[in-house]
Amino acid sequence: MTQARSFGGVVLVHVLTEKGHGYDPATEDEADRFHAVGVINPETGLPLEVSGRSWTDEFSEEMVALGHERRDVVAITASMLMPVGLKSFAETFPHRVFDVGIAEQHAVTMAAGLSFTGLHPVVAIYATFLNRAFDQLLMDCALHGQGVTFVLDRSGVTGTDGASHNGMWDLAISGIVPGLRVAAPRDGAQVRRALRESVDIDDGPSVVRFPQGSVKAPIVAHRQVDGVDVLREAATPDVTLIGLGSMAEVALAAAEKVAAEGYEVQVLDPRWVLPINPALLQLAGDSKAVAVIEDGVVNGGVGQRIADSSDRAVWCYGIPNEFLDHGSRNQVLDHVGLTSDRLADSLLQRLNG
Numbered sequence: 001m002t003q004a005r006s007f008g009g010v011v012l013v014h015v016l017t018e019k020g021h022g023y024d025p026a027t028e029d030e031a032d033r034f035h036a037v038g039v040i041n042p043e044t045g046l047p048l049e050v051s052g053r054s055w056t057d058e059f060s061e062e063m064v065a066l067g068h069e070r071r072d073v074v075a076i077t078a079s080m081l082m083p084v085g086l087k088s089f090a091e092t093f094p095h096r097v098f099d100v101g102i103a104e105q106h107a108v109t110m111a112a113g114l115s116f117t118g119l120h121p122v123v124a125i126y127a128t129f130l131n132r133a134f135d136q137l138l139m140d141c142a143l144h145g146q147g148v149t150f151v152l153d154r155s156g157v158t159g160t161d162g163a164s165h166n167g168m169w170d171l172a173i174s175g176i177v178p179g180l181r182v183a184a185p186r187d188g189a190q191v192r193r194a195l196r197e198s199v200d201i202d203d204g205p206s207v208v209r210f211p212q213g214s215v216k217a218p219i220v221a222h223r224q225v226d227g228v229d230v231l232r233e234a235a236t237p238d239v240t241l242i243g244l245g246s247m248a249e250v251a252l253a254a255a256e257k258v259a260a261e262g263y264e265v266q267v268l269d270p271r272w273v274l275p276i277n278p279a280l281l282q283l284a285g286d287s288k289a290v291a292v293i294e295d296g297v298v299n300g301g302v303g304q305r306i307a308d309s310s311d312r313a314v315w316c317y318g319i320p321n322e323f324l325d326h327g328s329r330n331q332v333l334d335h336v337g338l339t340s341d342r343l344a345d346s347l348l349q350r351l352n353g
Contacts, residue, residue, distance in 0.1 A: 035083060052214035056153055058188035059210070060085030062195050063122065067093050073199055076111050076123045078104045084124040084153045104129050108136035108148070115146035120199050127152035127167025127209060134173055137205065142177045147202035151195070155184075155209035156246065156295025157319070157336070159329035166332075168319045170209060171244075172300035175274055179204040182274040184245030184294075186229075188215040190271065197272075211246045211295065213329060219248060221269070226279035232267035238351060240266040240287040242280065244273050244294040244302060251293050253340035258347050273302050276309055284312065291315040291347060295338060315350060317343060 004011040019035065020026030026034040066073050067089055074096045075086050081099055090097040100107045104125055111121035130137070130152060141148045155167040174182045181201060183194035191210055198206040221229035231248060232255050234240075239258070243251030248269045255265040266287060270280045273294075284290045290312050292303030296319060303316030319336050333339050337346065 055210040056085040058191040062192040104133040108133040111148045112140040124151040127155035141205040149198045150207045152209040154212045159332045163323040171296035182207040186248035189218040229269040234264040234266040237266035237287040238263040240284040247293040254343040257344035
């Protein structure tokens, strides 16, 4: 650096950075160098508590199963092999994984090219990093009708990763891409199902999005109507709650609180949230009001698209158009009103008004 500073002209300094130096547990973690470390004992480097099964684990296992069944399925990551759950796939199929480095734009263009050859690429990235590759998604994949699956980990509120990592823009971005289909699975079983359905799409790009954290027990639907899952029945609903992805669980909890006040509440999960399923509008059509709950920005979100297509009053609950402060996922969700208590209070106020 001293030589470069004193050179007296234009100088290019090429620096190779390595994570973990100065802390033995990190340097010994050869695979990830503590890239996504949680709360640990600083003396041992071991986690203070064992985390539960994650949404990413569900995707990871299903990718390996798909790899055994389909030779055309390949995976692409942008220097995030472990965090997005592709480590097992890479160990099982080392020649079918491509790590392009921190270059999401290149990853998506490469995926379009691989699709042209007859392969089905799965691009696994954090939801917030889809922002970097919007042009490639639009012009390289969608314009040419290429069958590429995007798996967006950490969608919605991540909280502890800070404002830059909240995956809150992907639904609004996806909604303006012609031909793009978006799935928002509500639990681990639905992650697996959506992934399989997505890799069967070969005439355009598709998205499977899910949040950070531990996944809970599957939510079983009462029935399905043309692809829409009915999670709570109501003969003559006063309000229909449409819960997208992980918000389905929140919608069900809010529905219980609203129903306790004497209202009939129906809860629907569209599973594939974009484009809007006509069956969703038909099922919600008998309600006096409809509320859409999504962990994405309200402006340009799925709720507003449903409102544009519905003749009912549609109340849109989501993330405001602002950068969110650092905090736990639950703290941030409470701040933006996406907890069952906050939602139930708002719904009751509107219904009573």
